[in-house]
Amino acid sequence: MKTMRSAILWGVAVMLLMVCACAPPTRQVLETQESEVRLRSIQSRIFETTDTNKTLRAVIAALQDLGFVVDKANASLGVVSATKLSGYVLRITVSVRPRGESQVLVRANAQYNIQAVEDPESYQRFFDALAQSMFLAAHQL
Amino acid sequence: MRYKAMIQFIALAAGLVLLLNNCAPQIPKEALQLPPEGLKQRQLQSRQFGTDEKTVLSASAALLQDLGFVIEESEPACGLIFCSKHRDASSTGQLVGAIAVALLTGVVPPVDRDQLIRVSVVTQPLVVDAADSSKCRTGVRVSFQRVVRNDRGFVSLQQSVVEPHIYRDFFDKLSQSLFLEANQL
Numbered sequence: 001m002k003t004m005r006s007a008i009l010w011g012v013a014v015m016l017l018m019v020c021a022c023a024p025p026t027r028q029v030l031e032t033q034e035s036e037v038r039l040r041s042i043q044s045r046i047f048e049t050t051d052t053n054k055t056l057r058a059v060i061a062a063l064q065d066l067g068f069v070v071d072k073a074n075a076s077l078g079v080v081s082a083t084k085l086s087g088y089v090l091r092i093t094v095s096v097r098p099r100g101e102s103q104v105l106v107r108a109n110a111q112y113n114i115q116a117v118e119d120p121e122s123y124q125r126f127f128d129a130l131a132q133s134m135f136l137a138a139h140q141l
Numbered sequence: 142m143r144y145k146a147m148i149q150f151i152a153l154a155a156g157l158v159l160l161l162n163n164c165a166p167q168i169p170k171e172a173l174q175l176p177p178e179g180l181k182q183r184q185l186q187s188r189q190f191g192t193d194e195k196t197v198l199s200a201s202a203a204l205l206q207d208l209g210f211v212i213e214e215s216e217p218a219c220g221l222i223f224c225s226k227h228r229d230a231s232s233t234g235q236l237v238g239a240i241a242v243a244l245l246t247g248v249v250p251p252v253d254r255d256q257l258i259r260v261s262v263v264t265q266p267l268v269v270d271a272a273d274s275s276k277c278r279t280g281v282r283v284s285f286q287r288v289v290r291n292d293r294g295f296v297s298l299q300q301s302v303v304e305p306h307i308y309r310d311f312f313d314k315l316s317q318s319l320f321l322e323a324n325q326l
Contacts, residue, residue: 003146004146007146007147007150008150010147010150010151011147011150011151011153011154014150014151014154015154053218053219056219057219057220057265060219060220060221060263061263061265061282064183064186064261064263064282064284065175065179065182065183066173066174066175066176067176067182067284067301068284069223069259069260069261069284069285069286069301070221070223070261070263071213071214071223071259071261072214072223073214073216073219073221074216075216075218075219076218080219080221082261083259083286084172084301085286085287085288085299085300085301086172086299086300086301087299087300088166088169088172088299089299090168090172090173110168110173112167112168112172113165113166114165115165115167115168117168119167119168121170122168122172122173123173125170125173125174126173128174128175129173129174129175132175
């Protein structure tokens, strides 16, 4: 009986330690699961065009095809944000920047409910939809 | 014996913590995939008008104001207007159902109370003629969403609006708005 009680006490102590070891919720402000370099690579694609406005419009069209409502856009910065509601909340920001003389770089980042989307497959599906909308192939970084 | 029990307990606790960390649902595969009914959806949500992009955008803004929406974002350089409105979401049918359930079980089920309606209007210049706007063609795509809250303050529904008649009515009204705009009314 005594061993049982001390085992429980030890267990509780370990649990408490584990909970305390978890960082405070403010750590989430700058938290990512993946490294920045890897995130950039899975969230970015290069397109062979120089027309950033046309690319931005193609991004908006692709987002609408995917069922998003576009809630923010800024053509001079080349950013657009959109929300998809389908029992869940999926928010996405896409930026379009010129890259060198003949290319544009498109980067997307998304959050699903309260989680960051950091799996490569989801972004691959998004860029497949975008490539269809642009009639251009998407190249990896 | 004591150590064995302790190790078992720690393993259990660690398992629980791992489980708690992993139990959040992951993003579904179809969330960022073109849906099979995509073309039908696009046809339903799109229309073309025989005028320039700026006119279509300002007629859309006027119509959205007619419909009581608050414009939250507009960016003519990529043809976007985004707006929203808060409205009542209660329905008599649901209320009667809730009363019946309450009488039968003694538990009052939640009923829908209010909704946020969100809409984005996106224009796309198809034919541009700077000299003559009547030769221009502009595509418009509109999409509606709803977020419904119940009387307990929780979100009970968040979805895209897919009813075809809503989109048909919107474009009928947009044609009228363009006519009014053309005639400076």
